[in-house]
Each structure stands twice: as structure tokens, then as C-alpha cells.
Amino acid sequence: GVNINMPLSNIDDSIMNIILYGSSDRSINMTYKFGRKKGLIEYKTKFDGLVNYLEAIYSDKHFESLHEYIENIMIDTSCETCKGMRLKDESLSVKLNGKSIGHLSAMSLKDLYKFLSDLTLKNGKEPVGRVILKEINTRLEFLLRLGVSYLSLDRRVSTLAGGELQRIRLAAQISSGLTGVLYILDEPTIGLHQRDNEYLINILEELRDTGNTIIVVEHDEEIMRKADHIVDLGPGAGIAGGHIVYEGTLHNITETESLTGKYLSGKNSILCPSRKPCNEAKTITIHGAGANNLKHIDVTFYCGLFNCVTGVSGSGKSTLVNDILYPAIARILYRSKTGPGRHDSISGIEHIDKIVMVDQSPIGRTPRSNPATYTDIFTHIRDVFAMTQKARLRGYKKGRFSFNVKGGRCEKCQGSGHVSIEMSFLPDLYITCDACKGKRYNSETLEIEYKGKNIFHVLKMTVTEAFEFFDGFPKIRRLLETLRNVGLGYIELGQPATFLSGGEAQRIKLSAELSKKSTGKTLYILDEPTTGLHFHDIAQLLKVLNELKNMGNTIIVIEHNMDVIKSADYIIDLGPEGGEDGGYVVAEGPPEEIAEEEKSHTGRFLKKILTR
DSSP, X not given: OOOTTXXXXXXXXXHHHHHHHOOTTOOEEEEEEETTTTEEEEEEEXXXXXXXXHHHHHTOGGGHHHHHHHHTTOOXXXXXTTTTOOSOHHHHTOEETTEEHHHHHHXXXXXXXXXXXXXXXXXXXXXXXXXXXXXXXXXXXXXXXXXXXXXXXXXXXXXXXXXXXXXXHHHHHHHTTOOSOEEEEEOTXXXXXXXXXXXXXXXXXHHHHTTOEEXXXXXXXXXXXXXXXXXXXXXXXXXXXXXXXXXXXXXXXXXXXXXXHXXXXXXXXXXXXXXXXXXXXSEEEEEEEOSTTXXXXXXXXXTTSEEEEEOSTTSSHHIIXXXXXXXXXXXXXXXXXXOOOSOSEEEOGGGOSEEEXXXXXXXXXXXXXXXXXXXXXXXXXXXXXXXXXXXXXXXXXXXXXXXXXXXXXXXTTTTSSEEEEXXXXXXXXEEEOTTTTTOOBOHHHHTOOBTTBOHHHHHTSBHHHHHHHTTTOHHHHHHHHHHHHTTOTTSBTTOOGGGSOHHHHHHHHHHHHHTSOOOSOEEEEEESTTXXXXXXXXXXXXXXXXXXXXXXXXXXXXXXXXXXXHTOSEEEEEESSSGGGOOEEEEEESHHHHHTOTTOHHHHHHHHHHTO
16 A cells, blocks of 8 residues: 655655564555556565565575675664673673673773772672782773773774784783793784874883883884884885895984985985865765764865874774765765765765775785786786787687686686685685696797787786886886886786785775876775885875875875875864764864864874974
8 A cells, every 4th residue: 555656755654664574463455566567466465574584585595695785785783682782681680889791891991990990899809809800900901001992892803903903912911921922013003093102112112121022013113213123124125125124223224225214314204295275165074973982073074185084093083984974975976785874964975976995905805816907907918919910820819818717728727826725724725736837827828929928927027027018008008107106116917916915905906096087076085094004105105195186086094194194185183082082073174283283182293293
């Protein structure tokens, strides 16, 4: 009895409930249309409902091909029985000063520490409780000192950033009180605000002073300046690297030709580009952002500018941009099924026609993916080989030079150059194919050469080498030039995606965007793009971002790196703290205005770098 042409918003809630969740035990009137003349059959039956239907498919192994589609329209919600506390009522009935273990687990670490510190035990419980509380508070103190006070104990590990997870592991090690241990940390400052760097450095020094050895792989300037011993590798990246450029104290590195030393000494620096004024007529505004810890805030981004979202860890930056802005716009522009976080509305979307998330996720999950295929350079290279005289005599088309289709590829490894060995509980192991020796192609295909090089030789070329090699092909050179411009002249065209760092993958994505024809109305979103990048790489990245901006596009970057923040046209600083004490707009405006804001932690450090 429902008009199927009626908008969903106009359908009565009771009817909508039947459509979604079924008619229970009650039979309802159904009408079935059939045939060209649309004959009607009316009958009574029970209706299961769309949600129940999808859940049945999702739990059935016979429909595994549909599971991924259904996951795209699913969201996580708290369990209705335990309200997200995971335990039975019997367990939750045991309380400490009126709080169950579920309530304590849901508290931020800062609130939990205060609660347990103020806790008084009576009736003979104090002697036992004192020992337990001391152990808990010792561990909590280390977590607070490492700048993760906004996290809760029940936070799922899968939702933690790499830097957060690393600091939690570090806190567990420190609290053990061991000595004579060699600790190796790979970029522990990831996701860490400059304010919290000091806490991390103090703890690393504390570990050292208690008889441990610390090795840190890092690009952060403050960590380098506090190190007792520096090993600088280079002088370049990829095949241009792999040498020890310098080894010794900080003082002497600044007097060498080391690229790192030049930036530390101030001989090289990242200069602020010329800033564009804000155009009040072209803005994108999120109204009433209230997801997670955001406090129903209104935030405006300026179109055609380099916008930077800053704030201490847990202040709400990723929630604002990644959980609200991107999915909300993607839903309108691309009909994306991912639901945005809670907000009232977004205005100004008419000022853009495309949105691109440029993250550090791999460009492919297997060795088969590489920079040449991702940027579409390989399509044009295959055209070149198909045009050679020998290929034309043999009737080879461009498909012959693809390692993804039958014909020219090695069939034993199916063109990957490696054979995968399943290792059960460990990641798959890849070994070089013994048939083609890692060359991906059969011998007949490798006989086709251009300028004395076959297709395998070309894939082994670096971007810079290939740029010189294909001097007569403007399309190929243009694509290669964009890779060179983002500082990737050293990578091989056929370098497997699994061998690329997050920063390299991100810059490959940026170069692919740069090579496309720009409408000047694209919105680019980057979440901490400086992760894993050296000073010199950051300078290259900023050059690319400003090139995109100068084409009229809009850039939004979530960042802690001060060199990136000072280069922005407009800053939105969230905070003032993380977790429940965050989610407010502390300051917004150009870098010089943020630097004068006393309440802003970002402003305090920005002032130092702007006055150097």
C-alpha cells in the first residue's frame, strides 16, 4: 500500500520500519507486477525486511562475493546489551567508588589517573589495593608523559595511529624497568605535536641514563639535536644512497656537505612561499561538526588556498577532515556509500568538481604493481616497443609487452617475476622465478629492443635514466618529469609497490594527479604527508602542493610539521588539548596570526620558527 515513487523522507516511520526490519509475525498485503502489461497479483505474506535480508546474506558463506559490498554500507555501533562495555551484567555489577570496570576502561587515561590517584580504600583493603594501584598508576604516568592522555583503555588497537601504537609499546617497556636493553624506534614522532616531542625526548634520555641503548630512525629536527651520536646515510636516495655520509656528534655534522647537516646548520632552509589572500566568496564550510570529540563547531576552508589543520594529538583533526569533510563531499560528488561523521551540513561544495584523498597507503598490495603502471607511463612505453620494426614483423601488439596478460609474459610466474610461497601463519614469501630469472617476460618478447634495450631493461631504469632514454616521446617525458619534480628521480619504473615507503607512494599519487588535466576546481586532502620525509623531501613536497594551488585547486593538509604549517595560507588550529578537552577551534587565520595566539600550542612553536 506504499507509493514506490514517494521520497523515503515522506514515508511513515511505521512503514519504513517494516521495509527495513520486516513485518515480524504479521502478514502484510503484497503486490507483484509481472509481464509487459504489468499484470498484478495480490497476496498476503510475511516480509523479512531489507536489513534482515542483508544480514542473512552476510552470514552465509555461499555469498562471500557480496560480503565486501555489504561491508561498505555497514557502520560500527555499540552493542545494545552491554552498551559497548563488553562484559556481562554480573561483571559490571562490581563497582569501585560507584564505577564499574567498563566505566573505568572508557575513561580517558588522564581522567582514569586522577580517579585512581584520589581513590581511598577502607575496611582493610588498603594494604592489598596500595600495591595494585601503584602498578597501575606507574604505567598510566608513562602513557601521560608520552602524550596519549586522550586515549582510553578500551580503544581498539586497529583505530590507533602508528605513532600512538609505538608510544604505547614504549610505555610498556619503560615501566618494566629493565637495563642493558637495545631499543630500536622507527620514527616515534609520527602523529606527535611539537609540544609532546619534549616528553618523548625526556623518556628516551631516561632510558639511556638507566643503562639502555637507543637507536632511533628519525627525521625530526629536535630528536636529531638531542642525539649523542648521528649516522647520516646518503648522499641521495635509492641507487644514489646507501653510503655513510657522516658519523659523529651534531656539532660536526653541521660543518660537512651532508644534506641533513646543511638543513641543521641553516645553510639550507625551507622558505615560505608567497601567500594568496582569502576570497570570502569561495569557501567550503562544515556547520555543526560534532563527531567524536568535536564540540559542534563551524569550520571554514578557503578555496584556491593551502589550508592546514593543526592541533595536538587527539584534538579532532582527522575526525573533522577524514571522517566528516571527505566522506560528505564524496557522497555528493561520487555517490559514495561511506557515511560521514555527525554534522549539520556542508556549504560551498559547488566551488569544487572533484575531491582526491592523497594518503600514504600503498599504490598496490603485490610486487605486480609499480610506479610505471600506476602513473600510466607503461601504456605509452608498450606503444613504443610495439612500433619497433621487429615487433611489427612478428605481429606483436602492445598487449604482448604487458606482464598482466598471456602472450608475452612468463607463464610460470604469470608476469610478476616472483613466485609466491604461502607461509600459513606468516606473510607470503616471494622468491625470484627460476624460469624468467625475475624478468617477467618470455625469451621471444625480450628479443624486441628499442635503442638496444628490451622491456625488462626499461623497467629497471630509474625515472631520471628513462627521462633521457625516451627523449623523442613528449607524452612519456611529461609523465616522467612529474615524478622527477616530486623528488622521485631515483626510483625504478618497475620497482614493486611493496618496496616503496609511504612517503614515496604518496608522491607517486601526487605526480599522477599532476599529470592529469586540471580543471582548477579539485580539492586535495593530505593527512600528515611529511611522515617519513627528510627536510629536502618536504621542500619538494611543498613545491608540488604550491604548484597545485597555483592552478586554482584547493589543498587541505593535516600536519604537525612546522615547515609545512608556516607555508600554509590559512590555518585552522584545533584543541586546546586532546580527547574531551579538545574539539574546539582555538585559532584560525594566516600563520602570523596563529603565532600570536597565546592559547594555541601550535602558535607557540610557530612563533619560534617564524622569528628565526
